[in-house]
Amino acid sequence: MAEGKVRTVQPVATSEARWWLWLRITGVLMVLFVFPHVIIKDVIVGVHNIDTEYVAQVWENVLVRVFDFLLLFTTFTHGMVGLRQVLMDFVHSPSGRKTTTWILAVIWFVVTVMGTMAIIGGVSLQPGA
Amino acid sequence: MQVHTHTYDVVVIGAGGAGLMAALYASKKAKTAVISKLYPTRSHTGAAQGGIGAALGNLEEDHPEWHAFDTAKGSDYLGDQDAIEFMCYQAPEIVYELEHMGVPFDRTSDGRIMQRRFGGHTNNKTGKPVRRACHAADRTGHMILQTLYQQNLRQGTHFFNEFYVTDIVFHEGRVAAVVAYELATGDLHVFRTKAAIIATGGFGQLWEVTSNAKTLTGDLPAVVLRRGLPLEDMEFFQFHPTGIYKLGILITEGVRGEGGVLINDLGERFMDKYAPTVKDLASRDVVSRAIYIEVREGRGIGGGKYVYLDVRPETVNKYAALDGRTRPDGSPYVVTKEELLAKLPDIIDFCKTYLGIDPMEEPIPVQPTAHYAMGGIPTTLKTEVIRDEHNTVVPGLYAAGEVACVSVHGANRLGTNSLLDIVVFGKVAGKEAAEYAKHADLASLPADATDLTRDQLERLRHGTGGERVADIVAEMKAVMTEHVSVFRTEEGLTEALEKIRELKERYRRVSITDKSARYNLELMEAWEAGNMLDLAEAVTLSALNRRESRGAHWREDYPKRDDENWLKHTLIWIDEEGKHRFAYKPVVITKWQPKEREY
Amino acid sequence: MKVTLKVFRYNPETDQRPRYDVFHLEAEPNDRVLDLLEKVKAELDGSLSYRRSCAHGICGSDAMRINGRNRLACKTLVKDVGTTIVVEPILGLPVLKDLIVDMEPFFESYRKVMPWFINTDPPPEKERLQSPEERERFDDTTKCILCAACTTSCPVFWADGSYFGPAAIVNAHRFIFDSRDQAAAERLAILAQEEGVWRCRTSFNCTEACPREIQITKAIAEVKRAILTGRLD
Amino acid sequence: MSDPKTTFTGYARYRATGQLAFLLHRITGLGILLFLLIHIVDTSFVYFAPELYDHAIQIYRSLPFMIGEIFLVWAVFYHGFNGLRIIIFDLWKPEWWEKDIAVKSVYWVLVLSILAWLPAAFIMGKAVIENHFLGG
Numbered sequence A: 001m002a003e004g005k006v007r008t009v010q011p012v013a014t015s016e017a018r019w020w021l022w023l024r025i026t027g028v029l030m031v032l033f034v035f036p037h038v039i040i041k042d043v044i045v046g047v048h049n050i051d052t053e054y055v056a057q058v059w060e061n062v063l064v065r066v067f068d069f070l071l072l073f074t075t076f077t078h079g080m081v082g083l084r085q086v087l088m089d090f091v092h093s094p095s096g097r098k099t100t101t102w103i104l105a106v107i108w109f110v111v112t113v114m115g116t117m118a119i120i121g122g123v124s125l126q127p128g129a
Numbered sequence B: 001m002q003v004h005t006h007t008y009d010v011v012v013i014g015a016g017g018a019g020l021m022a023a024l025y026a027s028k029k030a031k032t033a034v035i036s037k038l039y040p041t042r043s044h045t046g047a048a049q050g051g052i053g054a055a056l057g058n059l060e061e062d063h064p065e066w067h068a069f070d071t072a073k074g075s076d077y078l079g080d081q082d083a084i085e086f087m088c089y090q091a092p093e094i095v096y097e098l099e100h101m102g103v104p105f106d107r108t109s110d111g112r113i114m115q116r117r118f119g120g121h122t123n124n125k126t127g128k129p130v131r132r133a134c135h136a137a138d139r140t141g142h143m144i145l146q147t148l149y150q151q152n153l154r155q156g157t158h159f160f161n162e163f164y165v166t167d168i169v170f171h172e173g174r175v176a177a178v179v180a181y182e183l184a185t186g187d188l189h190v191f192r193t194k195a196a197i198i199a200t201g202g203f204g205q206l207w208e209v210t211s212n213a214k215t216l217t218g219d220l221p222a223v224v225l226r227r228g229l230p231l232e233d234m235e236f237f238q239f240h241p242t243g244i245y246k247l248g249i250l251i252t253e254g255v256r257g258e259g260g261v262l263i264n265d266l267g268e269r270f271m272d273k274y275a276p277t278v279k280d281l282a283s284r285d286v287v288s289r290a291i292y293i294e295v296r297e298g299r300g301i302g303g304g305k306y307v308y309l310d311v312r313p314e315t316v317n318k319y320a321a322l323d324g325r326t327r328p329d330g331s332p333y334v335v336t337k338e339e340l341l342a343k344l345p346d347i348i349d350f351c352k353t354y355l356g357i358d359p360m361e362e363p364i365p366v367q368p369t370a371h372y373a374m375g376g377i378p379t380t381l382k383t384e385v386i387r388d389e390h391n392t393v394v395p396g397l398y399a400a401g402e403v404a405c406v407s408v409h410g411a412n413r414l415g416t417n418s419l420l421d422i423v424v425f426g427k428v429a430g431k432e433a434a435e436y437a438k439h440a441d442l443a444s445l446p447a448d449a450t451d452l453t454r455d456q457l458e459r460l461r462h463g464t465g466g467e468r469v470a471d472i473v474a475e476m477k478a479v480m481t482e483h484v485s486v487f488r489t490e491e492g493l494t495e496a497l498e499k500i501r502e503l504k505e506r507y508r509r510v511s512i513t514d515k516s517a518r519y520n521l522e523l524m525e526a527w528e529a530g531n532m533l534d535l536a537e538a539v540t541l542s543a544l545n546r547r548e549s550r551g552a553h554w555r556e557d558y559p560k561r562d563d564e565n566w567l568k569h570t571l572i573w574i575d576e577e578g579k580h581r582f583a584y585k586p587v588v589i590t591k592w593q594p595k596e597r598e599y
Numbered sequence C: 001m002k003v004t005l006k007v008f009r010y011n012p013e014t015d016q017r018p019r020y021d022v023f024h025l026e027a028e029p030n031d032r033v034l035d036l037l038e039k040v041k042a043e044l045d046g047s048l049s050y051r052r053s054c055a056h057g058i059c060g061s062d063a064m065r066i067n068g069r070n071r072l073a074c075k076t077l078v079k080d081v082g083t084t085i086v087v088e089p090i091l092g093l094p095v096l097k098d099l100i101v102d103m104e105p106f107f108e109s110y111r112k113v114m115p116w117f118i119n120t121d122p123p124p125e126k127e128r129l130q131s132p133e134e135r136e137r138f139d140d141t142t143k144c145i146l147c148a149a150c151t152t153s154c155p156v157f158w159a160d161g162s163y164f165g166p167a168a169i170v171n172a173h174r175f176i177f178d179s180r181d182q183a184a185a186e187r188l189a190i191l192a193q194e195e196g197v198w199r200c201r202t203s204f205n206c207t208e209a210c211p212r213e214i215q216i217t218k219a220i221a222e223v224k225r226a227i228l229t230g231r232l233d
Numbered sequence D: 001m002s003d004p005k006t007t008f009t010g011y012a013r014y015r016a017t018g019q020l021a022f023l024l025h026r027i028t029g030l031g032i033l034l035f036l037l038i039h040i041v042d043t044s045f046v047y048f049a050p051e052l053y054d055h056a057i058q059i060y061r062s063l064p065f066m067i068g069e070i071f072l073v074w075a076v077f078y079h080g081f082n083g084l085r086i087i088i089f090d091l092w093k094p095e096w097w098e099k100d101i102a103v104k105s106v107y108w109v110l111v112l113s114i115l116a117w118l119p120a121a122f123i124m125g126k127a128v129i130e131n132h133f134l135g136g
């Protein structure tokens, strides 16, 4: 009986633990971004009032762009990590798991970069320029 | 049936507490295999609830000598006192050993092993119940079984799970091999070995209402009998007083240890009459008979075949006050619902599941339930199996646990002494067998090693007589319950014997529907039925033979204990034609001369 | 009352594919589902195969899916499940015959978490001391009877048979939080690996299925926390 | 025997409350992710191909998409609330992973997500009617 003393061991950090934690950290953060975004865009404004003009107008405010970037980053990262969790249930071989993770990482990277470029570049009036 | 052959130094048959303890010790020194028809953790040791007895004296004064005396007295002086003393003096050490292996005993406030009261265990100076049962909530057996299995895994013991041992083969009187049937494939396995330890537990399935698992069918005692070896004291089978009405599921004596009382239809606490000093905590034979008498005299609940076990806090406190019961610190004994819930969680769960009642609100309907075989395969103090009344050992054959009869329990076992018995003598068996294997060589294997098993199984598989196993077993249980239970008479026993013999005859004409090789449980259950019939016959013959009343064996036509003629152990042999023979072995008495038992 | 018992049947020696047999029985509300199976086996079809031993919920032999949910047949009363009863083998382990599944993968995971007490200090003459509170800390997980009801109810295990599964974690928990044990760090390291606790998606089927009412998901959460913080309180 | 067939049999036929929450969480998560992927790509058209953006928006304005969007909003509410439940239990209150509390919390989250969604569904439903049936 070791009175009052908490037994401790060295914490073990593994990549699985980090994926797990990341889902939760982004989960908490997203509450700040996803709910407002969904409520404003889908409910209050509505698709019928959204077009390039509308986008151009709201992005005039830099804070909105920052907001949208954080929204993009947290949701998409969370979603892809979540998708990885789901796929790991079905892909069992170590090589399969590695490949899956890499494919997801590439998709994640490409899509995130596309989205980020759009947010930085804003609405371009000359198509393709 | 394909045959596979293996070679070991020691083969342990059975993976309950006794088998696992033996395996733990044997595998330290010798190449050991454990063969069990169940996965080890499913052995019935896991059902033991109340505790393991050891005079640790953690809560109040206690001594191994008191424990030994209580055991000898509880055995109605039929226990061998050298064995009893050995066990009770080993008890504290072995309980500490279990604790060191990890068994999570409940704790006292100063961190030591918690102990509770149990029937028949007393302070020898005052005669009052003493706290001697070491417990882990009400699942002590479960914890011991799990821990022993885990330690065996740690040690890398070889397990053959879901293998039924069907025969032991001898060569020139020595153990040559153990034959087993593999449930998964239907193949036979011959384990050539220097030594074999039988640890297959009890055979409560002979009766209708029992606390024993459906797999406790006494296979190995039947095998031994078939191989021309004797069984000892088969007339002594314990009926535990408090089984759940009709189901037989055990309500541990721990409930009465915590203050629960038995109540009849008039609302009386009737144990006052039968055991004025220890009352509800008298030894099991005494309490079971008391319930039978109450029922017979019409004071069962609503005139039925059961009484109430009342453990509601109000009732407990009322009778604790009447008895002047106190806590270790001298304050009056008062319990709360929470305390009882914490100490008896599984029991409360059983009552809720199977009866739909909450024992904190309502009393529990109970009746005596077939519980424990005091008799079994006779052994010496070193667990060597003997072939006759002169203690001639069968080289290489050992037995321990409920299946064996050393005999520490005599005519009646005290609660908590079986868990003790299985670990103490399991350990001895493991050590002795390994030691023997070191010096012995492998006996040569008879060519017909698997013949008997094949014969039995093929006959059952291809039987066309149309008799149904289930009917035969049901009729056997009925007659055993009617005539070979708590009260016995010449007339009833004779009737039972005739019936059993008729059933044995019908058993030859059994047929089964499942012809497949894999997982043919129907085949194995039919085989088990044959074993039960053989044992039923041995029990009934032994009961008929003993013309006195002692411990669990109560003959209404001979209601007195008769030390002059019957202070001796019975050995019974039954040969192939069903002819039987008795011989007797003296009881070893060291310190305590037989006296009238009073509680 | 009359009950209809629909039982999954499959004998690899004779059957191409599984089927369901239907039996109509007379039963009492207080009968166990196990009693019904025993009745079928004794009177109607002796070849019906399933494991059972203690018949009162303490040996863990007869976990099966009863009306779509893992239970022990001996701890389930007819009145709790109604008059149409469907009995199927537990999911995720290979079916060997009727209701019998191969338990080996289950026990393999169990063995992987070092489910045995380890303390390499020379033992004291008497017991190692432990306070009632320290003993209480791991009481819940000592109740496990290895019936596999939890692991075979787990959606993650169905998909990924190498996931250690709740039963193995429960048994690791029993030692990790035992103040007398010294191998918590090794066990946590094992459980922190790919097929360890992080696979658990808190689906909670395990806790709902456990016939011993062990708070399994809670135990798993405690192990996760111990891995992240190193605290064993 | 762990294989997709067993898994989907289990998903479809196993009966338990916890599993309901788990399945809904998984389905909504994947559903939102699918939408999000498309949505990021089409939004980035504002930069890469503005004329395509308006075309995409046109699709969103179609009847099936608008109805789908209503459910998407529920999915976000449900997944978000349930996710918060899991996070709180996991990181702060492991003791709430106890049968009574956890099972009840599943229903609470369901009810809450529906309650939060109803006003949104009402507003969005109105938009559907106005735009598709009243020719606004």
Ligand SMILES: Cc1cc2nc3c(=O)[nH]c(=O)nc-3n(C[C@H](O)[C@H](O)[C@H](O)COP(=O)(O)OP(=O)(O)OC[C@H]3O[C@@H](n4cnc5c(N)ncnc54)[C@H](O)[C@@H]3O)c2cc1C
Binding pocket: B013, B014, B015, B016, B017, B018, B019, B035, B036, B037, B038, B039, B040, B043, B044, B045, B046, B047, B048, B049, B050, B051, B052, B053, B140, B141, B163, B164, B165, B166, B199, B200, B201, B202, B211, B212, B213, B216, B219, B220, B250, B252, B371, B372, B400, B401, B402, B403, B415, B416, B417, B418, B419, B420, B422
């Ligand atoms: C409900 C209940 C409560 C009890 N409570 C207590 C208590 O509180 N205190 C106490 O001291 N005692 C108690 N007992 C008694 C005690 O539990 C048993 O006597 C003891 O556990 C028997 O242990 P064992 O190792 O001899 O046999 P078991 O644990 O019964 O093991 C038998 C083993 O033999 C195997 N086996 C059987 N036949 C074959 C075969 N043909 N081939 C291969 N293997 C075979 C089985 O698979 C099993 O592994 C209780 C008993 C019951 C039923």
Ligand code: HEM
Binding pocket: A023, A024, A026, A027, A028, A030, A031, A034, A035, A075, A076, A078, A079, A080, A081, A082, A083, A085, A086, C200, C201, C202, D025, D026, D028, D029, D030, D032, D033, D034, D036, D076, D079, D080, D081, D082, D083, D084, D086, D087
């Ligand atoms: C609104 C805030 C959100 C919160 C609080 C949240 C929370 C969580 C949490 C805690 C998990 C882990 C579940 C577990 O490990 O058991 C999770 C999983 C997941 N989330 Fe989210 N999430 C949110 C939004 C989103 C969004 C917007 C998406 C889609 C892009 C998404 C997609 C997923 C996916 C695919 C999973 C994996 C599901 C599974 O393993 O079954 N989540 N979420």
Ligand code: SF4
Binding pocket: C060, C143, C144, C145, C146, C147, C148, C149, C150, C151, C166, C167, C170, C209, C210, C211, C212, C213, C214, C216
């Ligand atoms: S945790 Fe519960 S359900 Fe799982 S194996 Fe143990 S007793 Fe069975």
Ligand code: F3S
Binding pocket: C153, C154, C155, C156, C157, C165, C166, C199, C200, C201, C202, C203, C204, C205, C206, C207, C216, C217, C220
């Ligand atoms: S069912 Fe499975 S996902 Fe976790 S909570 Fe239980 S282990």
Ligand code: FES
Binding pocket: C051, C052, C053, C054, C055, C056, C057, C058, C059, C060, C061, C062, C063, C072, C073, C074, C075
């Ligand atoms: S038969 Fe033992 S748990 Fe059901």
